[in-house]
Amino acid sequence: MMNRKLMYVLILASLATVLVVNYYSPLESLWMLLLIPAIATVVLFPTWKATITVGLSGFFLMVITEFAFHQEQMPYQHAADLMITGAVEWVVFTVISSFRIKVARLITELEHLALTDPLTKIYNRRYLDLYMEKAIPLSERREDPMTLIMFDIDHFKTINDTYGHNAGDMVLKKVTRVIEGIIRDSDVFVRTGGEEFIIVLPNAPLEQGIKFAERIRKTVEGTRFVYKGKRILVTISLGITEYIKGQDLNQFIEKADQGLYRAKETGRNRVVVI
Known part of the structure; x- marks a missing residue:
């Protein structure tokens, strides 16, 4: 300045x-x-x-x-x-x-x-870190709710092994496009690596985040993924949590990650709240 x-x-x-x-x-x-x-x-x-x-x-x-x-x-x-x-x-x-x-x-x-992530063209983990440096103090100061969703693509390794890495890239890009069509302009959509993604919902309480996560899950499940004439069944598992005052970014993400882990352990293609 x-x-x-x-x-x-x-x-x-x-x-x-x-x-x-x-x-x-x-x-x-x-x-x-x-x-x-x-x-x-x-x-x-x-x-x-x-x-x-x-x-x-x-x-x-x-x-x-x-x-x-x-x-x-x-x-x-x-x-x-x-x-x-x-x-x-x-x-x-x-x-x-x-x-x-x-x-x-x-x-x-x-x-x-x-x-940005070169494959999906959405934000990467570095952007998330920079964004949350400002978003967390702002949320605490204003006492605004903030929800974080972490999800990954179920059995993604199997998709790569069965159909090839080009098919896996197609799935990653199409899942990204589908979700981009749903999220708000204020939401932050990040690929953190591999088949794992994070969505930050500023000014959104947990109840709203749960409905949104379920909408994402159903939308992906209902989307047709076809590679070289072969249908690929794609679903996602999601963990979701609401920000608690005093948490740092790693603690915030860790809670959502625990939800994601439970979703995968209990059958996948579901939303688990932590």
Whole structure:
């Protein structure tokens, strides 16, 4: 936050300096100093919309200010030099902005890759850790309920051994898509590894979570999974628990994991509450 404030101060200070310098100097080339606040702005807002807006604003500021400062002594040559300076400045600014935008997009893509599972495209365990660092204190402060569902795909190893790993990948992706069609926008859906998943339901009491978990179980059970013309029967087992004040993330997950273990031990394709 402090860095952004410093950038705003830099933009305003450098813009004021440019205006003062060009008020006292007849050199058109000094308007190139506008690149400083312009580039600083694009560093904060690395988009083409910001680039075009800042570029045009800087050009018009230069022309209007120069006319206001030196209108009584503005020969054609001076105006021509001013246009050349503006054009050169625009080219330099566009090239630098283009590089900054590409870097920003690359950083965004890398961050997205670091926080998502490459197969299913949903969040991974690293994202869950980062999310829960904020979600748990917020839940405690507001005294909002929060429910966690842990589930895995029943007999997934058998599916891989019988139909092949490509079939297993298909099942993982289709289960993910089916559940994505059910969860709320506020819910957090994570693949923690292998065939194991976690769903965090913020602001949802245990009773609501149980109904939701049962809906997921029935939806997966009723979905057709077909690989190379062969029907694959897919079910899931789920453990569910509600957050208790004072728990850390590992304790929260461990309770849901205990429910998942019991669901598997007692016949699978069921929801167990802990």
